[in-house]
Amino acid sequence: MINSILITSGPTIEPIDPLMFISNHSSGKTGYYIAEEAKKRDIERIVYITGPSNYIPDNVDIIKVKTAIEMREQVLKHYNDVDLVIMAAVVSDYASAKIYPDKINKDQESISLKLIKNPDILSELGNRKKKQILIGFAVETENIFKNGQKKLKKKNLDLLVLTEISESNKAFKVDESQVYFLTGNGIKANKKMKKSEIAGILWNEILNLKPNK
Numbered sequence: 001m002i003n004s005i006l007i008t009s010g011p012t013i014e015p016i017d018p019l020m021f022i023s024n025h026s027s028g029k030t031g032y033y034i035a036e037e038a039k040k041r042d043i044e045r046i047v048y049i050t051g052p053s054n055y056i057p058d059n060v061d062i063i064k065v066k067t068a069i070e071m072r073e074q075v076l077k078h079y080n081d082v083d084l085v086i087m088a089a090v091v092s093d094y095a096s097a098k099i100y101p102d103k104i105n106k107d108q109e110s111i112s113l114k115l116i117k118n119p120d121i122l123s124e125l126g127n128r129k130k131k132q133i134l135i136g137f138a139v140e141t142e143n144i145f146k147n148g149q150k151k152l153k154k155k156n157l158d159l160l161v162l163t164e165i166s167e168s169n170k171a172f173k174v175d176e177s178q179v180y181f182l183t184g185n186g187i188k189a190n191k192k193m194k195k196s197e198i199a200g201i202l203w204n205e206i207l208n209l210k211p212n213k
Ligand code: CTP
Pocket: 068, 087, 088, 089, 090, 091, 092, 093, 118, 119, 120, 121, 122, 123, 135, 136, 137, 138, 139, 151
């Protein structure tokens, strides 16, 4: 039975100075629709951890974060209390090694910025997995199935939602997308559809899954 779930959504933003940051194109729509669909399926508790986004569902436990480090802290805090985690957030893979307390002025022709790797939250969840079902997302541009299968195994996931980014299938800032579902049982290709519809078929798939551990 799935009673309580954790959804992450939106981008993370990694500060450089008081004005600048590193982020990505995630709008938070996918996580929003997954939460809306969860409510229709009578999930008792929804913990929703989101980076900055205009798409915030109501009647869920909202936790707002900015950086990957903050997201990790909140996800780990709630991990043991939930039956399912859906990592729909697009976590910035890198953060600035230094956060400048004062605004960087443009008095130099060029400056270098050192980036350091953020923790991979989903991999950590995979390593610590007990009863939880784990769902991850991936966008790929080449060797999509090979890379997807690798992520499914490496992160110890039950299901990976895979998008191939191309001119005709842009994953970000669009309403429709074409995704594949990868599980231990193989690959399922879905038609291009609205993100709200993807949330519906994803939930159907989840409810047919059995945890692989
Ligand atoms: N993810 C995460 N923590 C990170 C990066 C990603 O938890 N620091 C999660 C995302 O929420 C997503 C999944 O991992 O569900 C796939 O992210 P992706 O960036 O595609 O995979 P990576 O393992 O970072 O591989 P790549 O080298 O291709 O970027």
